[in-house]
Amino acid sequence: MSDQNPLFIPGPTNIPERLRRAIDVPSMDHRSEKFAAILNPVIAGVKDVLKTRTGEVVIFPASGTGGWEAAVTNTLSPGDRVLSARYGMFSHRWIDLCQRQGLDVEIIEEEWGNGIPADRIEEALTADKAHAIKAVLVTHNETATGVRSDVAAVRKALDAAKHPALLFVDGVSSIASMDFRMDEWGVDLAVTGSQKGFMLPTGAAIVGISTKALKAMEKARCSRCYFDFRDMLSTNASGGFPYTPPLNILSAMKVSLEMLQEEGLPNVFARHHRIAEGIRTAIGAWGLKICANNPRLYSETVTAIYVPHGFDSNKVVSHAAEKYGVAFGVGLGEVAGKVFRIGHLGSMTDVMALSGIAAAEMVMADLDYPINLGAGVAAAQEYYRSTRHVGSVGTSRAA
Numbered sequence: 001m002s003d004q005n006p007l008f009i010p011g012p013t014n015i016p017e018r019l020r021r022a023i024d025v026p027s028m029d030h031r032s033e034k035f036a037a038i039l040n041p042v043i044a045g046v047k048d049v050l051k052t053r054t055g056e057v058v059i060f061p062a063s064g065t066g067g068w069e070a071a072v073t074n075t076l077s078p079g080d081r082v083l084s085a086r087y088g089m090f091s092h093r094w095i096d097l098c099q100r101q102g103l104d105v106e107i108i109e110e111e112w113g114n115g116i117p118a119d120r121i122e123e124a125l126t127a128d129k130a131h132a133i134k135a136v137l138v139t140h141n142e143t144a145t146g147v148r149s150d151v152a153a154v155r156k157a158l159d160a161a162k163h164p165a166l167l168f169v170d171g172v173s174s175i176a177s178m179d180f181r182m183d184e185w186g187v188d189l190a191v192t193g194s195q196k197g198f199m200l201p202t203g204a205a206i207v208g209i210s211t212k213a214l215k216a217m218e219k220a221r222c223s224r225c226y227f228d229f230r231d232m233l234s235t236n237a238s239g240g241f242p243y244t245p246p247l248n249i250l251s252a253m254k255v256s257l258e259m260l261q262e263e264g265l266p267n268v269f270a271r272h273h274r275i276a277e278g279i280r281t282a283i284g285a286w287g288l289k290i291c292a293n294n295p296r297l298y299s300e301t302v303t304a305i306y307v308p309h310g311f312d313s314n315k316v317v318s319h320a321a322e323k324y325g326v327a328f329g330v331g332l333g334e335v336a337g338k339v340f341r342i343g344h345l346g347s348m349t350d351v352m353a354l355s356g357i358a359a360a361e362m363v364m365a366d367l368d369y370p371i372n373l374g375a376g377v378a379a380a381q382e383y384y385r386s387t388r389h390v391g392s393v394g395t396s397r398a399a
């Protein structure tokens with residue numbers, strides 16, 4: 001596969017040149033002030049991205065899955081009930097992790113292609129008069145189906161039911177690419193990773209913790225050691241780390257946060273929206289169906305596309321890789337073989353997106369799909385021509 005081509009998988013994402021250089025740092029003493037000068041701005045920058053003023057941020061050497069485990073084990077006890085909905089592979093995996101941690105998971109099954117059903121969450125919370133449910137789990141952006149859930153609606157459901165459960169949100173494929181409002185939405189634990197919106201290699205699990213979650217931490221009895229928030233928070237307070245930190249990732253994260261700040265978060269989100277709209281326009285021109293069931297659910301970071309009946313979506317992915325050196329995402333779980341995914345987050349521009357649309361079109365033409373070569377590209381071109389470019393990632397900035 002050509003490594004000159006951009007990746008169109010929803011993580012790990014393309015690493016811009018500036019961040020590839022920022023990874024290349026010599027080792028340093030992590031008990032020195034020099035390390036604190038990296039860690040402190042990183043933590044402050046992540047708080048800005050999460051939009052939290054009152055919460056804490058911790059960063060573990062792990063992938064996003066480690067962030068799930070840290071959030072759960074630091075705030076809950078074995079046997080605790082948690083409420084979740086399953087509507088894709090990532091919400092499923094988080095449920096599985098909770099079950100393996102000995103939690104009692106109340107699962108609402110939802111059609112894949114829908115988001116979290118806030119109304120059914122409210123019903124379940126209202127029915128729980130004894131407040132046995134300790135946490136509600138939401139996957140903000142279900143990467144398997146390209147569905148964005150309404151976190152604010154889940155907060156409203158908790159408030160309407162006057163229920164004290166913690167609100168956990170997986171924002172691994174949304175945070176830093178789509179708007180996320182930790183304080184405003186009353187999110188108690190926000191989880192993300194370095195290799196998606198932050199445009200970095202895999203290696204950092206990032207967790208936002210509310211003051212309410214910090215109180216729950218004191219009583220939590222799930223076992224944790226490496227992922228213990230308390231060790232991390234107490235050493236971070238003086239600019240240190242409880243063990244050897246992932247220095248290269250943290251150094252580059254400082255630069256990634258600077259890039260996001262320079263572009264401006266509203267511009268970052270607008271860029272993702274515009275790129276995603278162009279891709280969705282192309283899919284419409286192909287006559288294909290998007291997995292997300294309605295436009296309110298459309299993800300700005302990944303789109304899952306149903307292939308026509310009788311076709312195998314895995315072949316789209318393997319043919320794209322073999323013949324054109326382009327990576328798309330396969331369908332996972334219930335939609336395996338039925339959808340392929342275009343990841344369009346992180347370091348991405350309209351021009352890069354056009355190359356992905358063109359490559360997908362060549363692949364489908366090769367595989368005898370009923371599409372007209374050029375139809376999707378032309379539709380996206382018209383969309384991009386008629387809308388204004390914002391932001392600066394991957395482009396030379398206007399004077």
Ligand SMILES: *Cc1c(COP(=O)(O)O)cnc(C)c1O
Pocket residue numbers: 011063064065066090139141142143170171172173193
């Ligand atoms: C990528 C992803 C994860 C975590 O995956 P890791 O491979 O452990 O980083 C979790 N949730 C969602 C929604 C994701 O997209």
